[in-house]
Every structure is written in structure tokens, then in C-alpha cells.
Amino acid sequence: MRTEAYAEMAALEERHWWFRGRRAVIAALLSRAGVAGPVRMLDAGCGTGGNLLAFGHLGEADGIDDAAEAVAVCHQRGLERVRQGSIDALPYDDGAFGLLLATDVLEHLDDDAGALRELRRVAAPGAVLVVTVPAQPWLWSAHDEALHHRRRYRRRGLVDRATLAGWTPEVVTGFNTLLLPPIALARLARRGSDGTDHDATPPSLDRVLVRPLELEAKLVARGLDLPPGVSLGLALRAA
DSSP states (O other): OOHHHHHHHHHHHHHOHHHHHHHHHHHHHHHHTTOOSOOOEEEETOTTSHHHHHHGGGSOEEEEESOHHHHHHHHHTTOTTEEEOOTTSOSSOTTOEEEEEEESOGGGOSOHHHHHHHHHHTEEEEEEEEEEEEBOGGGOOHHHHHTTOSOOBOHHHHHHHHHHTTEEEEEEEEESOTTHHHHHHHHHHTTTOOSOGGGSSOGGGHHHHHHHHHHHHHHHHTTOOOOOOSEEEEEEEEO
């Protein structure tokens, strides 16, 4: 992709209801895990830097992404601590970070279990890892193929992978649960089409569609683990 295309992605990440709602859920997971800062943070697979801008106030914040164009956009946005590299071989010392994010990253990797082990290597004792992934294998659609997903997850399978990699699950919740029925119907109706769901809703609906996710985030922050939704969110502790 051209750098300009990544810049367009950065703009989408700022305004689109899905990304805004996911950031609300991430904040809720951080609250449940007791993360308040200051803490050294790594956003693994940081893309164009939306999470670093949202949560960089928690402390010294590093980012890594395998796309040079994404790194260039991060630098344009003032995120100078972002570098190019792979989550499979992180260029950081053992135990370097107290907080790690891997949001909608693991589903792109052939070896997601290996990535979880590598994240554990660079995690300090007691560090928190927040993970979000697409859920419900039966929801597989052109959206997943366009985004080069390898899989969608079931709760038990992801928890087992994380545990074997040295993480202790503290919060495991579904999210984007309230919108699961309409999203499932929309994907069924669009079967055979190309492209992602990000283009399926006009900007005029962002304020409406973000509200269910913001409500779910409030419930998660208050201690409720939600039923399976379009996505899964986990807060894991370095064992």
C-alpha cells in the first residue's frame, strides 16, 4: 500500500465508530487490570498509531509495525518511538515493558502462539497484555479475506494459547455483542462481495453505531464479562 493509503487509514481510525468503540473497550480492559501508569508500553502491530495517541499518556510508549508505510505515517503524527519490525522477533530486551497491546493483530499471523510467547518474553513480571481479536469463526466473510486474516477466534482456544505462552487471563470478554445480529445479517447479505465492513456504513452513522460499544465498555469497566460478540477482548497478566 502507498503511504497515502495509510494516511487515509489513520483518518478512518480517528472517526470510524468501530475504532472509536474499540478504544473505549481497551480503556475498560486497562481499568479492569488496574493499569493507571506511569508504565512503559509497547503497541505491537501499531498500524498508524491510533492506540499510541490514545494511551501514550500512560507512560513511555513504543510501537512496532511490519509495514514501513505505517511507520512513516506514525512518524508524521509525531510518534517517533515507532519502528519497523516483526511481532515474531521483537527488537527489545527481555522484560522491557509493563504494558503491551496487541489489538486485532494475532489473527494476521501464521504463528499466533509464537507471537504470544514473544510478547511474554519482553513483558516484565506482572505486566499486562491487552489483546483484541475477531471472534466467531462462523462470521468469516469477505471482510476477513480483504484484511488478510488467518482466522477468527473462539474464547477457549485463545485462552489456551495465551496460558501456554505464560499469560494468566484476568479478563476475558466478548464485545461488539449488541451489534452481532445486524452485523451477521449484513455479512450474509454481502456474501460474494469484496471489501471490508469499514466502508459499509456512512460517516453520518458513526455517532449512532459507536454508542453500543461505548455502553459495552462501561459494563466491562464495571466488572461484567460480556457474552461472545463480533470480537473478543482479553486482559492478560505475565505469569
